[in-house]
Amino acid sequence: MNVKLCVLTVGVLFFTGQSINAQTVKRDTTTKVKQIEEVVLVGVQKKKKEEITQAVSVVGGEELTRMSASSTGITNMLQGKMSGLQVSTNSGKPGEPGSIRIRGAVNVSSVLGASDPLFVVDGIYMTQRQFNAIPASDIESVTELKDAASTAVYGARAANGVIVVTTKRGKSGKPSIVYDTRFGFAFKPKDKNFTMMNTSQKIQYENEMSGLGINPNPVYTSEEAALLLANDHDWSKDILRNSTIQYHNLSIRGGSETNSYFVSLGYDSDSGILQELDGFKRYNARFNFDQKITDKLKMGFDFGIVNTKTQDQRFSYNALSPFYSIYTLNPYETIYDSDGSFNPTTNSINPIDLRRNELTTDWRTRFNAQISGTYEFFKGLTFKSTFGNIYDLRKNKYVVKKGSDIAAVYGYPDGSIRDTRSDFWTYVFNNRLDFSKSFGQHKIGAVAAFEYSQEEFGSLSGTKRVMLGPDVTDIGSAATPFAITGATTSTRYVSMLGVVDYNYAGRYLLSGSIRRDGNSRLGANNKYGNFWSASIAWNLAKESFFNVPFFNDIKFRYSIGTTGNVASLADYQNLISIVSGDYGADPTSGPSNFVGNKDLKWESKTSQNLGVDISMFKNRIKLTTEVFKDDRKDFLYAIPSTQYEGGGYLFSSITNAGNIEIKGLESELNVEIIKSADFDWSVRGNISMLKYQVKSLYGTATQLNLDGYTFMSIGMEPTTFKMVKSAGVDTQTGEALYYRPDGSITNVYSSSDAQFLNGKSTLPNAYGGFGTTFRYKGFDLNADFSFQTGGYNYNIMAQNLVDFSAYNQNLSTAAFNYWKNPGDTNVLPAPTVNGFETTDAFLQKTDFIRFRSLELGYTFDKKILGNLPLSSVRVYGSGQNLALWTKFTGDPEVAVASETQVNNGTFIPGAISLYNYPTTRTFLLGLQVNF
Structure with missing residues (x-):
C-alpha cells in the first residue's frame, strides 16, 4: 500500500488494523510526498505486506488505546479483534489476564495459561502476566502469528501460536508530545437471565418447602415474617460499589538524522467493585534510544519499569468469596447482631468481617532492559547482537487480623500473617546475520541466528501467628513461627535458526525456515528437537495476463511446518526428585510423589495452511481467508496413581499422552464504504470456525478424566462433557428422570449411568468480532462487538440458584417453578431433601454476542485552536461491555470458576461456572492533547 505523507510541523503516524495511516494535524503551505510501504513484523522479520507468505493478523496500538479503559490488561482488549484468536476472561478483577487461545490450542494441564501463545515483546519472551502489564499506550502494533510458516521461527515454544508486540520508538523530527487522560467508573451489570428473591419471596418459598416437608422449620408466623421483612436488604449493595477509574499518560517522541528517542510516563488505577479495597494501581515508565554511531554501526537501548499493586479478597468459589455471599445470603439476614457483633450468617462467615479482616495485598515490580548493536558489513549484510532481560519482583502479604471472627473460625483467634517474596529473572542473548540481495526482478533474503535464554525463579514464604495487634501487619511483630517454605527453579533454552526467502517480481514468493531447540525441562533422551516450515505464495493480480483493474491483489498462499510446546510442563518433571520437610524437630527427606520421565519429549504440532488475500478498489476492500489443519502430537499429561518400580506407593508422572487434530476456517474482512475529505465510514469483521478430534491416547487408554466434568475420548472433541443425561420430569409424579446408556429411562440416579455427550465440549466451534468506524469532519465514532457459539459450560451456579435442598440460602425466583400438579410441564422436579443430582440439565450453551465497546470523540484541530501552542485536542467518551445477548444464566465468558481448578486439578477454561x-460495565470521559 502506498500512502502520501506530508512533511508536517506536527503529525502522527499510527497503525490501524492491517493498515498504516498518515494523519495530518497541521497543513504546511508546501508538502513533499514520500511513499511508505506497509510493513508487518512476521516473527523475526519485517516484511512488506505484498511479500508475506504467512498467516498473520495485526492490531494497531491506536485501536488498543481506545480499548484500554475497558480493562487494565491487554489480553482482554484483543477479544474479537483478530481471526483465530479466542480470549476468555478469567475474572473481572482489575488487572487480571484472560485465557487466550490461537486456533483452538488445547493443552491439558494444571498450569494456568498452558494453552496461551508465546508472547514476544521487542524480541524478549514474556509470560502473559508480564505482557498484560504493558500499558496499551506504549504499543505500536500487535501481530498474531498463526500458521507454521510464521511460528516455526520460534520452534519449541510456538505450538500455541505467537503474539509479537512492537512498542513505540522514536522518529526523526521535532518532538511530538502527547498527553492522554480519562476518568470514569465501572459497576456490576444486572444479572443475566435470573433474578434473586427478595425477603417476601424467600419467606413464601421457605413456607412452601416447610409444607412439603423439605424445610424442617415451622411456617413463619405473621409476627416473625414482619420482623424479617423489616430487615430486607440487598447484600450486593453492602458488598459492592461503583469503581473509580483514572488514567494518565505522557509521551514524548522525536529525534534527528542520527538518533531517535521515545519516553513515556503513566499512571492508571481501578478501585474495583469491592467496597473498601484498593483494587488495582499501576505506575509505568519506558525509555528507548537509538543512535547511529557511524555509517555502519547503530546502537539501541530500551528500559522499562512497571509497578502494580492489587488488593482483594479470595474471590473464587467458596464461602469466603464475597460474590458467593451476594447470591447465597438471605435478604433478611443482618450484617450485625443486636450486640453490634458480626452476624455469622447461614454461611457461618460474615462477608463484611471477611472484607475488613482477611486481606491479600500483592505488589509486583518489573524491570526490563535491552541493548543491541547492529553492524552493516556491506549493503545487504548486517550483524545484530541483542541482550535483553526481565526482572520481576513480587511481594505478597496475606493477613487474618487478630481478634476477628474469621480468625476464630480458622482456629487462630490471635491472627496470622503470611509474607511471600519471589523473584523471576529471564534473559535472552541473540546474535543474527541478515542478508538481502536484489538483482533484476529477483530478491533473496536470509537470516541465521543463535540464541540462548535462561529463566531463574526463587521464592520464600513465611507464616507466623499471634499478632501484636489487629493493625500491626509486619511479620516480624508476630510471636509464633508457624511455617516457612521456599523454592528455586531454573530453565534453559539454546536455539539455532535459519530462514531463507525468495521473491520474483512480487508474483512468486518462497520462504523456508529450520530451527533446532534444546530445553532443560525435557527428558535426558529428548533434550533437542528440530522444527521447520516451508511456504509459497502467488499473486495472480501481478500477472500480465490478468487485467481486471479493480483487483489490487489476489495472493494465494500455502504453508506447512512443525512447532513445539512445553508450556504445560513445570520445571524438573523430567527428573526423579526428593522433597524435604520436618517431622517434629528433625529435618526429613524422601521421594516426591512425582516420577520423572527421562523419555519426555516435545509436544509437537504439524500445521498446514491455505490462504488467499484479496484487495480491491484501491485497497478499500480487503478480504483474507484461511483454511488450516493442525495435528498436535504427544500432548503432555499428568498420569495419576502410577506404581513405580514395584513399590506400594502411588505416584504421578508426566507423559506424552496422545494426538489431537484441529481443522478450521477463518476470515477477515475490512471495507471502506465511504472515503472522502470530510466523511469516512468503514466496517470490519472476522470469524473463526473450528472442528476438533482426539485421534489417539497413550498406551491402551481410550479416555482421560480431565477434571471430573470433561474428558478426552478417542474420536470426540477434547474437553467433551461426560455425565448422566437428564430425561426431564415425570409429568404425573414430578420425579426427576434420567437416561441410561442404553437409552432407557429411570427415576433412579446412578453416577455409573454417566455417558459422553458427543458434540458438547467447552470449545466453541465459531467465534469472532465485528465493528464499524465513522468520521465526519472532527467527529469520530467506533463500535466493536464480539461473539462465540457452539461451546458448553456446566453452570453449577444456575443449578445452585434453584436447588430446593438449599432452602436455607437465598435462591432465584426461578426456584418457584417446580412441579406441583399432574400434567405440569417445563418445570423443575418436585422438591426432595437431596436436591439436584449432577446431570446435563444445567449444561448450558455459551453462545453470546457482546457489545464490547463504543467511543465517540471530537477533535479540535489547529484551525479551531488558533495561536494556542497545541496541534490538536480530542475529547471523547466511551463505554465498554454495554450489552450482552445470551441464553446462558449469568456470564458465559468467565474462564476460571474455582480456585481448586487451578490449585488441585487440571485447568480447563470455561468448564464450570460458579461465583x-x-x-464490569465501564463509562469514561477522556482528553487527548497533542503539542
Missing part, C-alpha cells in the same frame, strides 16, 4: 468476580 467469580464479574465482568
Whole structure:
C-alpha cells in the first residue's frame, strides 16, 4: 500500500488494523510526498505486506488505546479483534489476564495459561502476566502469528501460536508530545437471565418447602415474617460499589538524522467493585534510544519499569468469596447482631468481617532492559547482537487480623500473617546475520541466528501467628513461627535458526525456515528437537495476463511446518526428585510423589495452511481467508496413581499422552464504504470456525478424566462433557428422570449411568468480532462487538440458584417453578431433601454476542485552536461491555470458576461456572492533547 505523507510541523503516524495511516494535524503551505510501504513484523522479520507468505493478523496500538479503559490488561482488549484468536476472561478483577487461545490450542494441564501463545515483546519472551502489564499506550502494533510458516521461527515454544508486540520508538523530527487522560467508573451489570428473591419471596418459598416437608422449620408466623421483612436488604449493595477509574499518560517522541528517542510516563488505577479495597494501581515508565554511531554501526537501548499493586479478597468459589455471599445470603439476614457483633450468617462467615479482616495485598515490580548493536558489513549484510532481560519482583502479604471472627473460625483467634517474596529473572542473548540481495526482478533474503535464554525463579514464604495487634501487619511483630517454605527453579533454552526467502517480481514468493531447540525441562533422551516450515505464495493480480483493474491483489498462499510446546510442563518433571520437610524437630527427606520421565519429549504440532488475500478498489476492500489443519502430537499429561518400580506407593508422572487434530476456517474482512475529505465510514469483521478430534491416547487408554466434568475420548472433541443425561420430569409424579446408556429411562440416579455427550465440549466451534468506524469532519465514532457459539459450560451456579435442598440460602425466583400438579410441564422436579443430582440439565450453551465497546470523540484541530501552542485536542467518551445477548444464566465468558481448578486439578477454561468476580460495565470521559 502506498500512502502520501506530508512533511508536517506536527503529525502522527499510527497503525490501524492491517493498515498504516498518515494523519495530518497541521497543513504546511508546501508538502513533499514520500511513499511508505506497509510493513508487518512476521516473527523475526519485517516484511512488506505484498511479500508475506504467512498467516498473520495485526492490531494497531491506536485501536488498543481506545480499548484500554475497558480493562487494565491487554489480553482482554484483543477479544474479537483478530481471526483465530479466542480470549476468555478469567475474572473481572482489575488487572487480571484472560485465557487466550490461537486456533483452538488445547493443552491439558494444571498450569494456568498452558494453552496461551508465546508472547514476544521487542524480541524478549514474556509470560502473559508480564505482557498484560504493558500499558496499551506504549504499543505500536500487535501481530498474531498463526500458521507454521510464521511460528516455526520460534520452534519449541510456538505450538500455541505467537503474539509479537512492537512498542513505540522514536522518529526523526521535532518532538511530538502527547498527553492522554480519562476518568470514569465501572459497576456490576444486572444479572443475566435470573433474578434473586427478595425477603417476601424467600419467606413464601421457605413456607412452601416447610409444607412439603423439605424445610424442617415451622411456617413463619405473621409476627416473625414482619420482623424479617423489616430487615430486607440487598447484600450486593453492602458488598459492592461503583469503581473509580483514572488514567494518565505522557509521551514524548522525536529525534534527528542520527538518533531517535521515545519516553513515556503513566499512571492508571481501578478501585474495583469491592467496597473498601484498593483494587488495582499501576505506575509505568519506558525509555528507548537509538543512535547511529557511524555509517555502519547503530546502537539501541530500551528500559522499562512497571509497578502494580492489587488488593482483594479470595474471590473464587467458596464461602469466603464475597460474590458467593451476594447470591447465597438471605435478604433478611443482618450484617450485625443486636450486640453490634458480626452476624455469622447461614454461611457461618460474615462477608463484611471477611472484607475488613482477611486481606491479600500483592505488589509486583518489573524491570526490563535491552541493548543491541547492529553492524552493516556491506549493503545487504548486517550483524545484530541483542541482550535483553526481565526482572520481576513480587511481594505478597496475606493477613487474618487478630481478634476477628474469621480468625476464630480458622482456629487462630490471635491472627496470622503470611509474607511471600519471589523473584523471576529471564534473559535472552541473540546474535543474527541478515542478508538481502536484489538483482533484476529477483530478491533473496536470509537470516541465521543463535540464541540462548535462561529463566531463574526463587521464592520464600513465611507464616507466623499471634499478632501484636489487629493493625500491626509486619511479620516480624508476630510471636509464633508457624511455617516457612521456599523454592528455586531454573530453565534453559539454546536455539539455532535459519530462514531463507525468495521473491520474483512480487508474483512468486518462497520462504523456508529450520530451527533446532534444546530445553532443560525435557527428558535426558529428548533434550533437542528440530522444527521447520516451508511456504509459497502467488499473486495472480501481478500477472500480465490478468487485467481486471479493480483487483489490487489476489495472493494465494500455502504453508506447512512443525512447532513445539512445553508450556504445560513445570520445571524438573523430567527428573526423579526428593522433597524435604520436618517431622517434629528433625529435618526429613524422601521421594516426591512425582516420577520423572527421562523419555519426555516435545509436544509437537504439524500445521498446514491455505490462504488467499484479496484487495480491491484501491485497497478499500480487503478480504483474507484461511483454511488450516493442525495435528498436535504427544500432548503432555499428568498420569495419576502410577506404581513405580514395584513399590506400594502411588505416584504421578508426566507423559506424552496422545494426538489431537484441529481443522478450521477463518476470515477477515475490512471495507471502506465511504472515503472522502470530510466523511469516512468503514466496517470490519472476522470469524473463526473450528472442528476438533482426539485421534489417539497413550498406551491402551481410550479416555482421560480431565477434571471430573470433561474428558478426552478417542474420536470426540477434547474437553467433551461426560455425565448422566437428564430425561426431564415425570409429568404425573414430578420425579426427576434420567437416561441410561442404553437409552432407557429411570427415576433412579446412578453416577455409573454417566455417558459422553458427543458434540458438547467447552470449545466453541465459531467465534469472532465485528465493528464499524465513522468520521465526519472532527467527529469520530467506533463500535466493536464480539461473539462465540457452539461451546458448553456446566453452570453449577444456575443449578445452585434453584436447588430446593438449599432452602436455607437465598435462591432465584426461578426456584418457584417446580412441579406441583399432574400434567405440569417445563418445570423443575418436585422438591426432595437431596436436591439436584449432577446431570446435563444445567449444561448450558455459551453462545453470546457482546457489545464490547463504543467511543465517540471530537477533535479540535489547529484551525479551531488558533495561536494556542497545541496541534490538536480530542475529547471523547466511551463505554465498554454495554450489552450482552445470551441464553446462558449469568456470564458465559468467565474462564476460571474455582480456585481448586487451578490449585488441585487440571485447568480447563470455561468448564464450570460458579461465583467469580464479574465482568464490569465501564463509562469514561477522556482528553487527548497533542503539542
